[in-house]
Amino acid sequence: MAAPNSNDAANAGASGTAPAGEEDTSIEALARRVQEHMTLANNPAARRHKFWETQPVGQFRDAADTSLPDGAIEPPTPLSEVRADPYPLPAAFEWLTCDLDDDALLADLYSLLAHNYVEDDENMFRFNYSPAFLRWALKPPSFFRAWHIGVRAKESKKLVAFISGVPARIRARDDVVRMAEINFLCVHKKLRSKRLAPVLIREVTRRVHQENIWQAAYTAGVVLPTPITTCRYWHRSLNPKKLIDVGFSRLGPRMTMSRTVRLYKLPDAPLTPGFRRMELRDVAAVTRLLRAYLAKFVVAPDFDEVDVEHWLLPQEDVVDSYLVESPETHEVTDFCSFYTLPSSVLNNATYATLKAAYSYYNVSTKTPLQQLMNDALIVAKQKNYDVFNALDVMENESFLKELKFGPGDGQLHYYLYNYRIRNGIKPSELGLVLL
Numbered sequence: 045m046a047a048p049n050s051n052d053a054a055n056a057g058a059s060g061t062a063p064a065g066e067e068d069t070s071i072e073a074l075a076r077r078v079q080e081h082m083t084l085a086n087n088p089a090a091r092r093h094k095f096w097e098t099q100p101v102g103q104f105r106d107a108a109d110t111s112l113p114d115g116a117i118e119p120p121t122p123l124s125e126v127r128a129d130p131y132p133l134p135a136a137f138e139w140l141t142c143d144l145d146d147d148a149l150l151a152d153l154y155s156l157l158a159h160n161y162v163e164d165d166e167n168m169f170r171f172n173y174s175p176a177f178l179r180w181a182l183k184p185p186s187f188f189r190a191w192h193i194g195v196r197a198k199e200s201k202k203l204v205a206f207i208s209g210v211p212a213r214i215r216a217r218d219d220v221v222r223m224a225e226i227n228f229l230c231v232h233k234k235l236r237s238k239r240l241a242p243v244l245i246r247e248v249t250r251r252v253h254q255e256n257i258w259q260a261a262y263t264a265g266v267v268l269p270t271p272i273t274t275c276r277y278w279h280r281s282l283n284p285k286k287l288i289d290v291g292f293s294r295l296g297p298r299m300t301m302s303r304t305v306r307l308y309k310l311p312d313a314p315l316t317p318g319f320r321r322m323e324l325r326d327v328a329a330v331t332r333l334l335r336a337y338l339a340k341f342v343v344a345p346d347f348d349e350v351d352v353e354h355w356l357l358p359q360e361d362v363v364d365s366y367l368v369e370s371p372e373t374h375e376v377t378d379f380c381s382f383y384t385l386p387s388s389v390l391n392n393a394t395y396a397t398l399k400a401a402y403s404y405y406n407v408s409t410k411t412p413l414q415q416l417m418n419d420a421l422i423v424a425k426q427k428n429y430d431v432f433n434a435l436d437v438m439e440n441e442s443f444l445k446e447l448k449f450g451p452g453d454g455q456l457h458y459y460l461y462n463y464r465i466r467n468g469i470k471p472s473e474l475g476l477v478l479l
């Protein structure tokens with residue numbers, strides 16, 4: 045999730061201090077409200093979180109308390125005490141456990157997200173996850189169908205909200221923890237601000253607990269209690285003219301279009317000898333490379349071969365992986381990957397979508413990381429992507445500026461549910477990419 049629709053200051057000043065039914069219009073009250081508004085605008089942590097304050101997550105008020113231990117915030121409860129029934133929904137709606145093998149249902153989910161999922165602050169672009177991507181993202185090894193949770197209107201059967209989890213093993217320092225990765229939280233635009241999101245989050249939490257899993261990882265563009273780290277997206281133009289035409293980027297000062305096009309030009313084919321697409325026979329070698337690399341980071345997935353086959357074996361227009369096989373020894377020494385997430389271009393007469401590649405997991409042992417990623421840019425350009433995006437996680441900072449990525453304006457906050465990491469971590473200490 046790259047492009048938040050931040051509503052941080054939306055409620056600013058709403059918590060009036062005057063007696064009910066009586067507006068306090070004194071200068072002092074006005075000054076207090078202006079002060080409150082400024083505080084919230086500058087410091088989203090000052091906002092009240094009626095839902096999140098009730099959850100086992102790091103709370104802003106505890107941020108300075110260094111006596112709190114790392115690890116689970118709450119112990120697991122006995123499974124017999126996990127609530128057996130779904131949480132109640134408003135009367136017109138019902139829960140729907142989604143079967144993503146059902147093409148019609150998948151089409152409904154695609155459509156809900158394509159029209160209602162994450163937009164940038166200016167509402168110019170909206171994520172457009174493809175049906176094939178959704179299947180890949182939601183059906184990893186040992187997925188739980190019960191964690192694909194829809195809400196539909198009882199009468200029309202229209203899908204109006206969704207939330208999902210998939211199982212993962214995530215290591216935090218030395219502790220490998222079974223977690224749920226929560227993603228694709230979406231409420232139809234017409235049903236916003238009715239406190240439906242907390243019901244969805246409670247329900248997915250209940251179903252995760254039923255599998256005896258007590259922790260989760262998730263990302264959001266909005267500030268909630270409390271990020272373990274805050275990352276920034278960087279963007280590398282591959283098709284600068286289109287990006288400028290749709291308003292994704294602007295022509296730099298003293299730049300012409302033709303100079304810009306020249307600036308971002310790339311060679312026609314990858315430069316590193318032995319650079320080729322990953323195949324099924326590479327799963328063991330890639331797993332070895334990845335495991336050794338991810339061990340460097342404070343928080344990272346604990347991938348085995350089954351995971352690598354699912355998450356990294358190329359699937360056209362979903363996920364792509366390349367590696368360097370030494371022409372002499374045939375040893376696999378380096379690896380890079382990206383996933384495909386187009387965005388709809390809203391209100392543009394010429395273009396309907398932007399084709400974006402998102403940097404996923406990259407490992408260099410022999411080929412310098414910058415050279416490896418330059419080859420990734422080259423194949424992305426060959427495959428007609430318009431832009432290549434990367435977070436400043438892992439060692440990505442070492443190549444972003446050199447390879448002409450520019451910083452984006454959206455932030456991506458990473459969260460853990462029921463797991464404390466005191467003082468948080470730096471983006472460069474994070475080895476986890478969520479889709």
Ligand SMILES: CC(C)(COP(=O)(O)OP(=O)(O)OC[C@H]1O[C@@H](n2cnc3c(N)ncnc32)[C@H](O)[C@@H]1OP(=O)(O)O)[C@@H](O)C(=O)NCCC(=O)NCCS
Nearest residue numbers: 093094095096161162229230231236237238239240241264
């Ligand atoms: C995110 C979304 C589902 C929230 O629904 P909503 O109708 O705006 O908000 P609701 O009134 O139902 O619930 C508000 C509560 O949900 C929380 N919330 C909002 N966005 C959230 C998010 N992305 N993750 C977790 N909690 C979130 C709010 O902080 C608030 O809780 P609080 O009072 O404790 O702070 C909805 O805005 C949406 O579908 N947006 C577009 C897609 C999107 O941004 N999805 C999330 C991607 S991370």
